[in-house]
Amino acid sequence: MTELVRSYGRPLTAIFIGLTTLWILGMILVPQLFMAERSFWVEEKPNDISLKIDRAYADLSTMKFDLARAEGPGKDEIAGRIEAKKREIAGLEEQEKQPRKVYTMRNYTRMSALHFQIFLRTIFYAAMVTVLALVVCYPVAYAIAQVATPRRAAFLMLGLIIPYAINELLRVYAWLMILDYQGVLNTMLDWIGVTDLATQQWIPFLQSPGAVFVAMVYAYILFMVFPIYNTLETLDKNQVEAARDLGASTWRIHWRVVIPYAKPGMAVGCIMTFMLSAGSYSVPQIMTRGTSGDWFSQTIYRQFFESNNWNNGAAYAFTLLIVCTLFIFLMMLVFRVGVRDIAR
Amino acid sequence: MHGKDVELQGVSMVFGDVVAVAPTDLTIRAGEFFSILGPSGCGKTTILRMISGFLTPSAGRILIGGEDMGDIGPNRRPTALIFQNLALFPLMSVWENIAFGLEARGMPKKARRERAMELIDLVALRGHEEKRTGDLSGGQRQRVAIARALAVEPAVLLLDEPLSALDAKLRQHMRAELKAIQRKTGVTFIYITHDQGEALTMSDRIAVMNKGAVEQVAASDRLYDDPQTPFVATFVGEQNVFAGRVIEAEAGFALLDTPFGPLRGRNRDGLAAGASAVLCVRPERMQLVNGALPDNVISADVERRDLEGPFVNLFLKRNEESIVLHLPNRGAAGRELSGEQQIGFSADDGLVLTSGRLARD
Amino acid sequence: MTAAADAGTVAVERAPARRWSNQVLNLYLVLFFVYLFAPLLVMSAAAFNSYSYPSVTQWQGFTLKWFVELTRDERLLQGLWNSILIGFGVIAVALPLGLSGAFILTRLQSRWSGILYGVLVSPILTPGIILGIATLIFWRNIGVAGGLFLAMMAQATFIASYSMLMFMARLQRQDRALEEAALDLGASNFMVFRRITIPFLAPTIFTAGVIAFLQSIENYNTTVFAIGGNWTLVTEIGSRFRFGLSPVINVIGVIFVALTVVFAVIYVALKERERRARAALVG
C-alpha cells in the first residue's frame, strides 16, 4: 500500500484501487456469487395452496347452493359468509402468484439423466480436444520457436495468427461446409464411389458428436500453440545444442530439456483449450445448425432462454465453472506450475 | 547556487537480514567535493538513496542544511541525484530533459527553454538540444544528466558512479569537467565511486566504506599516507603487508615478528608487545639494497618484472609470501635482475596496524 | 560470428540425422498449415458461387451477387453497428480497469498480490458463457435486462484482464530509475505519471485498445447470453445457421479473412522490424 502511494501519490492510488475494486466486485466476484446464489434456490408454490383454493371454491359453491335455498335472516348471514370466502380465495390466489423462495440443492440433484449424460460427454470431449491439441501443437511450437530461422519463424507466425484471428464462428462454419451432407467430404467420397449424392446416400457426419469434436479441435487448437511457443521462444538454443553435443538422442532432449522447460506454456495451453471447449456454445450451435442440444453449453442456454428456468441454468453454469476451476488446479499439479506462471 | 551541508546521525539501513549500512555518523560540509569510495556492494548507493529520499533509513536522522529530512519526500529535498545508469528520459529531447525539473516547478515554457539553453552551454552541448537522448554519445549523455540535475539548482548534487560507463579517456576528461563545474557552482557534491583514482584526484575528502561501515574519512593525502585500518591501507593504493606479532614497542616504533624476520615500523596506534598486527609498506617506498643498509632488510627471490612505463613492478617471493616493488625505470640497468635480492625500507615508511580485514580478503 | 560458425560445424557433423528429423518436422508443418488453411479456402470460395446454398462442390458459376446482397441486409448491418458500439464501450471500460489493475499489481508488495493477480486474470480462465450468465443474473437484480449494455459489461470483464496482462508486460520493462529521476527533480507523483509513465505506456495503450476492440467484435459465447433481444454482427451470424443460411455469411467470411490477413501482415511486419532493430542494437 505505502509502495503504491509512494509511486503514484494518494489521488491516483485511490482511483486505481477504486476502479480495480469495481472490477473485482462489480464484474467478477459479485455476479458470480449472484449466479451461485441463484443456483441454490427454487421458487416454490406452497404445495397445499392449490388444494386449499380448490377446497375453498368447493365450499363457495356449496354456500351459493345454500344461499339459493335459504330464507329470511339466515340468507344475509350466508351472503356474509360468501363474501368472506371470496376474500379468502382472492388472498390464496394472490399467494399462489407470489411463490416462496426456498433454498435447496434441488437444482443440482434433480439434473436429469439425459442432462447428466450430456454433461459427462461434454467434459470428456473437452478433455480429448485438449490432449489432441497438446500432441499436435507441441511439434509446431517447437519447430517455430527453436528450429526455424528468425525470418522463417516470422512467416510461420503469420500463418498461425491469420486463422487464429479469424472469427471462431467462421472457422467452425468452414468445417460445417466440409462435413455437410453435400459437403466437400461427401462429394469426394462420391467421386470414389463410397457415397452417392444423387440418391441421397451420403454419410451423415453432422449427426455424430464427432463432427462437433473435429470442429472444436480446429477452432481451439491455436490456443495451445501460442502459449507453448511463447515459453519455448525463451529457451536458449544453446541448451538444446549442448544436450545434443553430449550425445543425447532427440527423444531424450525433448523429454529432459525441452518439455520440462515448456511446462508453464503447456499448462496454460491446456487450461485455455479445455475451458474453451467445455464452455463452447458456438461450435455445437453451428455444427448442429442450432437444432440439437447435445452439448452442455446448449443445455444451459435452453434452461435460460427456452425453459425459462434460470435457477436450473445457474446451477448448470456453476457446475461448469467448478469443473473448469478444478481443471486449472489439476493442470497446476500435473505441470507443477504456480498461479503466476499462468496467463503470462 | 550554493551548497548545503549534509549530516548523517546514526543512520543505518537493513533489508530483511542484510545490513546494507551499519549505523553511520557522517558530516559533509557545504560546498565540499565529498567522495564515498568502497568495493561493490558495500552500501554506497544505499547511502545516496537515503540522502535523496528514495529509501527511509531503518534508524537515524539525515539533516540537510540543518533541517531534518525525515518527512520530506525526494521531490521536495534540495538534492539532485545522477543515477548510476543516468536515467535520461528516452521520449524527451535533450532540452526537455534538462528543463524537466523546471517544468515540475511550473516555470513557463519560454523561460524553461532559456534556462535549459544556459545549462546546455555550461555543459557544452550547444547544437544537440533537439536530439533524442538515445542519439547521443556516452559522454554527451553524461553531460545531459549533469545539466538536468543542475537545472533545479540543488544544494547537494549526488552522483552515483556517473563515469563508470565511459571509456578511460573520456573519464579523464569528464573528471576535470565535473571538478570545474563543482568549483563554479559551489554545490556540495557527494560522489560515489569504486575507482580510487577518481576519488583521490577529485575529492576534498573521501569516506572509505567496507561492508556497510565507514572505515575512515579523510583528505586524499591523509588517506594514502595515514590509513586508519588495514582495509583502508590495502584498498587505497597498493600495499605490501607483513602479518605478525609485536615483539617490542618503544619511542613510536614497533618491532614485528614476521615470516621475513623482525621488521620495524611506525607504531602510530601505540600497540603493546604481544599484540597481533600487520606492517604495511607501499611498493614505491621499498628499494633494492645497495650500500647503506636501511632499517629493515629482507631477502627474497625475483619472480617477475613488469614494465609499466615510467616505473617497473618487481615481484619477489619467499616462502609463498610475495612482495612487490615499484622501481623507477632506469633503462637497461635494471633488466637483468634475477635470483635472490636484498630489499629494504625505512621504519618511517612502515605502518603498524592492529590486524584486521584486508581489502583483498 | 563465431557462434554461427560453431553452429555450422555442429550441423555438418550431425548432418544426416538432423536433416532427416528436420525433413519430418517440415513435412509435419506443411500438413499442419494445410489443415489450418484449407477449410478457410473452402469457406471463402463459396462466397463466389452463384448457387444459393453455401457450397463449393455444386459450382454454378462465379458471381459477386452475394456481396451486393450483404449491403442490402439490414439486420447484418444493424448488427455490425451494434458490434461497433459495444466495441468502443469495451475500450472505454476495459482499458482503465486493465491499467488500474496493472499499476497496482506491478507495485503492490504484499502477500495478497498473488491472490489479487489470480482474481484479476480469472475472467480469462472462465468459460465465456459463464461471464455472460453471471452478468445477466447480476444486472437483472438491479432491473437491467440483456442488451447492448450488458454485452459490453460482460465482454469488458475478461477483455480488461487481457489488457492488464499487456500493460503489466510493458510496465515490467520500465526502468524504475526514470520515475525516481523525475521525482528527484521535483516532479509530483501526478506529473511523473503524466509525463513519464503514460508516454511510456502509450504504444501499449494503443495496441491494447485495438485488440480489445477486435476481441469485442469477435466475441460470441459471452455475448449470446448477455445480448437479450438485441443482436451483434456475430450473434446474428450465429442465428443464421438455424434459419436462412446463405452465401452472404461466406461473404462476411471472405471480408474477415481479407481484413485479418492485412492486419496480421502489418502486425508481423512491425514485430519483425522491432526485432531487427533490437538485433542491430545488440550488435
Ligand SMILES: Nc1ncnc2c1ncn2[C@@H]1O[C@H](COP(=O)(O)OP(=O)(O)OP(=O)(O)O)[C@@H](O)[C@H]1O
Ligand atoms: N532493495 C534492496 N533489497 C535488499 N537488499 C538490497 C536492496 N538494495 C541493496 N541491497 C543490498 O545492500 C547491499 C548494498 O547495496 P548497494 O547498492 O548500496 O551497494 P553499492 O555499494 O552501491 O554497490 P555497487 O558498487 O555495486 O553499486 C548489497 O548487499 C545489496 O545486495
Ligand SMILES: [Mg+2]
Ligand atoms: Mg551502487
